[in-house]
Amino acid sequence: MQISNNSRTTFLAILVLALVASTFFTTPAQADEGTTGWGNFFDADGNLLPGVIEAGEITQPANWMPDFPDWTGLSVDATYHQYVAPSGETILVPSTTTLFFMAMNPQESGLVGANGQIASGFGLGVELAGQVASGNGVNFLSALFQNLAGMNQVDADQFADAAINGQDAWSLFSPDSDVATLLNLFYQLSQNDGNVYLLALLYESCSNSPAGCPAELCAANPVACGLPATPEVEVEPTPTEPPTCPGPSVSQGHPSLSITPGDPPYPVVVGQDPDKRGADVNANVSIPPVIFTWYEPIYEEVNHCNALGCKTRLEFKECRVHHENLPERINTVNARAELSGESRNWIVNDLGSKWYGAYVHQGSFNLAQYGSLSNGCDGGGTCSATLAAQKVPFADPGLFNLSIVVGTNGTYWNGQQITPPRVLSDRGELKVYVILPTLIDASTNP
């Protein structure tokens, strides 16, 4: 089946309908404002209603169309433009040639409606069936032949009689009115008059129309196609399509830690300092926030219309990106001063040889006991800790290794851990001096 769409056909069908209805029929078409007939296909502006299937131009084999000898492998298909309403009602606009051969075979082609359903009135429209059923069929076909083929009234009447009575209408062709001449005439008429000789046909059901029912309609509404109804089944809600957004990502900034000596620049062991000044030590920790990036799928409501009506469904639209600044909180701070091993040895061995009984007084201690600790996070998610140890009484001379070790909680978002807890550390040094008296042999000096 070959399908092509012609956007003008919609309006053409209405135009044709009006022309044919006013030209061919002695009884005016009956308008029906209800829900049947042409109102099922077009709105007042001539636009297709939602759910109407425009099958486009379809060609299909038909045994009532003329043919070439079988051995040629060639046949001539019937051609229509087809519209099908959700209920199965069908509009067919046959091509001029197709219509002519439909008229030659009104029963087989479905022109007058098969199986006796011709009594149905379809309201506004071309009531071919009604015309034939009410005895006007001969008049109708006669007018059709006369207009399509340019026959005289006598020939047209004979032709219509033969067609209606099921006789071989081909036998009425006179030797000098061959079909080729008629086909040429159709083409001329169609060209000159813009296809006004087409006819729009309305069928109560697509299953009764010569073009049959489109598969799309039968799938959606089997009853409209004359098929048994599909049993109602509990339809599970259609799961929304999985988002096609990227996965989340984590960006962790570099923390800064420092532990440095403060005043005085050259601290002396408190045992030799009459002011017992000691030394200051400052420790600082700053941890930038963890940047957690995630994408939110955005859905929108979309109306989907088919033969059964319209439904609203959520459809994926876009990904909305979110950046979360997650604070990595500090839970422990440990700052210590540790006298180096070399200094310990020097005190015990070198200094001890000069000052009897010299020993290490306080080689390792917690600096936090000499200062105040502040810890917290700002609004931007940066967490910091500051220790200002003041006047730390260093009692031993030498090199002190300063260290700061902090522990964090990690980061969480909506109760879900984004980054694990971690331990951060840094080191520094502080020298503590000692005053040693030296004996100098003054006699050697000049």
Add this chain to the structure above:
Amino acid sequence: MKRKEFVIRPKHLIIGLLVFIAVAILGFAIVPQVISNFTTPKPAEIAAREGAQAFLSTDFEQGQEAWVNNVCKVASYEGCTIIKQTIAPMLWASVERGEVRQTCQAVQAELVTDTPAKGEKAHSQVWKVTLECVDAKTTKANTGDVNVLVSEHEQSWKFDFVLFTQEIQNADQQ
């Protein structure tokens, strides 16, 4: 018994020779023309043969337009118009459906009807053309007849149309 004597004189020989020469000249000049008139296809027949060949030689791969162009090369204006506008759209679907690829050659033609010009209607003839069509895929040959309508336009015969089966039957009944 009486004896007859035939005396051939020189002038009889000369007359006889002249008669022989005249007969020979006539024989060589007229007989081939007469034979030719019985054997050479007439223009109308050629138009029918060429039209039938072009009309039935279809290739679904080359497409409808190529087929129409081939037919229109040998068709009258009216025939080309009908085929292009009316027949081709309705016929080509069957070619594609059957994936028909065949080349046809006319092997015989026989005049069926001769309709003189009448009013605006041109002088037309119907020829029964026998063709041999070879399937391009299977190389299987198929032979059959079609009735072809040709018409005369400005002393030139052109192909119009291959008649439908129903038209042939109608003509046979009449």
